[in-house]
Amino acid sequence: AQSVSQHNHHVILSEAASLELGCNYSYGGTVNLFWYVQYPGQHLQLLLKYFSGDPLVKGIKGFEAEFIKSKFSFNLRKPSVQWSDTAEYFCAVNPSGAGSYQLTFGKGTKLSVIP
Amino acid sequence: EPEVTQTPSHQVTQMGQEVILRCVPISNHLYFYWYRQILGQKVEFLVSFYNNEISEKSEIFDDQFSVERPDGSNFTLKIRSTKLEDSAMYFCASSESAGAWDEQFFGPGTRLTVL
Numbered sequence: 299a300q301s302v303s304q305h306n307h308h309v310i311l312s313e314a315a316s317l318e319l320g321c322n323y324s325y326g327g328t329v330n331l332f333w334y335v336q337y338p339g340q341h342l343q344l345l346l347k348y349f350s351g352d353p354l355v356k357g358i359k360g361f362e363a364e365f366i367k368s369k370f371s372f373n374l375r376k377p378s379v380q381w382s383d384t385a386e387y388f389c390a391v392n393p394s395g396a397g398s399y400q401l402t403f404g405k406g407t408k409l410s411v412i413p
Numbered sequence: 414e415p416e417v418t419q420t421p422s423h424q425v426t427q428m429g430q431e432v433i434l435r436c437v438p439i440s441n442h443l444y445f446y447w448y449r450q451i452l453g454q455k456v457e458f459l460v461s462f463y464n465n466e467i468s469e470k471s472e473i474f475d476d477q478f479s480v481e482r483p484d485g486s487n488f489t490l491k492i493r494s495t496k497l498e499d500s501a502m503y504f505c506a507s508s509e510s511a512g513a514w515d516e517q518f519f520g521p522g523t524r525l526t527v528l
Binding site: 302330334340341342343344347349388390398399400401402403404405406 | 416417444446448454455456457458461468469471504508514515516517518519520521522
């Protein structure tokens, strides 16, 4: 079975700082990778996803993530955060080509951006 | 923008009681899911549903749980005899088609408290 680790529980940054949130997964085969975000009081929503091709994926709101297969990682980055990025960020995977669409989530990282 | 809705937002029940959590997926979506998140823990997959039957379920989804699409719009999760450990946030999700690449759109969740 697959598992996902997000090592940072809570990250606090000042506006304009750069962001990198770690995500590592464990699975013996090929995976599809996702980052979801949950803004305060709102639904989980998709930030970006990776299935194949260019390992650098661009998502909404200036976020990007890089898939490094050798490190089983899919870290989320943003060069300059804004106060409005304050949210909880979840990394998720599902096994590619296995006919399974369930998402396995990490525990989430809470990001607080200080104006 | 279409969204997944869930009712109620908060349900309080006594241990041993039956609860039904309701979801209205996005109208042209064909795949439906339930996830749950116990406080402080990961979002966990419970079940997926397609073409009026369960397509996948996790170990958590035992005989106490059932899902149903009673009409063309609702998708329900029933817990027959609630336990204290069923207290969690329950999220419904839907996706347009049967593909791991399809974004799962999440509802706002129902917080279930079992006393």
